[in-house]
Amino acid sequence: MSELLFNELPRPTFRWLRVNHTPASLLGESEETKSVLVKGNDAIISELPTGTALINPNYKGANDVALTQLVNSAEGYAVHVPANANEIVGIRIDAGARIASRFQFIVEEGANLEVQFFLDGGLANTTNVQYFNEYDVKANAKVVVKKVNLLDDTIQHIEHRYTKLEDNADVEYINVEIGGKENFLHYEHDLQGQSSKIVHDIAYLGNKEQKFDIAMLMSHGGKKSFSDIHTLGALSDTAKKSFRGTLDFLRGAVASEGAEEDTCLLLDPTVKSISLPLLLCKEDNVVGNHAASAGQIDQNKLFYLMSRGFSEVEAKHIIVESMIRPIIDRIGDEVIEKAALTAVRNKI
Template identity: 65%
Template sequence: MSENLLFNVLPRPTFRWLRVNHTQGQVLGATDERANVVINANAGVVTPLINTELVKATFPGVNPTALQNLISTGEAHLITVPANGKEVVIIEVNAAKRIASRFQFHVGDRAELEVLILMTGDAKDTSVETFTEFIIGEEANVVVKKVNLISEELQQIEHRYTKLADRANVEFINIEIGGKENILHFEQDLAGEECELIHDLAYLGDKEQKFDIFMLMSHGGKKSKSDIHTLGALSDVSKKSFRGTLDFLHGATGSEGAEEDTCLLLDPTVKSVSLPLLLCKEDNVVGNHAASAGQLDKTKLFYLMSRGFSEAEAKHIIVESMIRPIIDRIGNEDIEEAALTAVRNKI
């Protein structure tokens, strides 16, 4: 796909001269030979996805053209967890070739689901494209953990849509370390009353890495809650863009939403753009947003160096201490150690 596309378009554009309303780019290797992912789950949980229609017809993904190309050329899986069921699903993505995979999750009422997605692979000049859809039933509990350790010669594109019913609880954890260009698009419909969604994302960029992050929390149900945390560090000439939106729709009275973006700038040549946005069509709601970007705290650096650490070692400690609490929540010692090793190699 050689045409230039607009990725992660902001829901309410700001001044064009700021050049932050979208990211322009291409999908690499969109016609390359494709490799399949490996899904580990109990028998009967995973079946082929026959109905290829979108769960939400208007979902654009990173870009509508890129999304439709993934759907038409990639593999597709349906993962079903019945009411009151409890399942663990592990998805192994080995990007030895282009990856184009779609996963549609149907989680029944009062069910429990844990998903672990591990991305590795050292292919070059192609893409790792994934599309996940989650339909979460009433009082269901879902935890999704994703660790991206792919080669920095690969492009990663992730489309994700989630819809929550009454009193559903969802937690997303993203560890984004690999990938030359990471374009991530997450849309959540908090349609049910008293549903709750937490999304924590940690990233670490070096060399010419790019992270383009889009999050949209649409509050439609009464007393729904959402919480976004993105944090990371950039070095060399790496770049990060964050477009986070809290949208309180009619009927979302009593709802609460918060978004926070924190970026540590390790070199003066990096670039961090943060656009936390609040939209509101309802009374009696609470929306909070914050963004911070800055260099290493000189006081912390001096303190650690006064204890015998070199400047490089002190920087390692500060950056790792910021990211490690999220990595420790993966719950798999081998994957946590692999992620920590990747972090230490990059700092």
């Protein structure tokens, strides 16, 4: 496939800097795909037919061409959680071959769902892992999604994610992004309901020639809706990170509040960090906050640790791990947490 534009800003700006999108091509398209492993209550999991309608037909994903191709050809799983039920679903993606999958979650009123994504593996040749997960979260429902990406450095990793929240819906996303050669992550969250709430935390660590391209859109439509974005990580060698975060307060989102913060630690002068936090607003009575920071390791912290007997390399390891560790500790699975920490320590 020819070059595509990934993660375009919803309102193009900064044209002279050429950062409104990221050009790239899909890798490994001709290869056969491999199934993923989905574990959970069989009564709530069923096959999702190819071409099933999207929860939001206007959602374009990281790239509309790539998403359309995925929806029209990929295997799919539907997860329907009944009202007031409590369920856990585990999804294992082993990149021993090209992956193309789709997941649709319907969480009924008052239900609780935890979803655990674990990605690892790879091939000698470069290929792609691409998947689309949708969440329709009904009134008073709670969803927690925990994802750990430990893919090999031969993998192009593309995730499309869409969330619709009704009244008092509560959603929490936790991303630990360590692996992958190219990572295109596109998250669009639609806070339609009154007092709906979403918190999205992402920790990443890049080295060598890794790329992390992250786009997030929080659309506030309901009264008193709340969103909070945190992305934090570190880059070394010639790694690159792009963050495009948008808070969009629509007409009618009275007394809503949104915040976004992007923090990047630059471990080498050859890395590149791009941060574009945007605020869009059509409503008067709202609160929107955004912040971005990128810099080297605090020399005072480094001196303090070295004065306690640690070498400079060891001190840097401690600082970077202490930055990412709190998010890893929230995964709640000892085996996965240990694997993530091992990957972090190996990369540092």
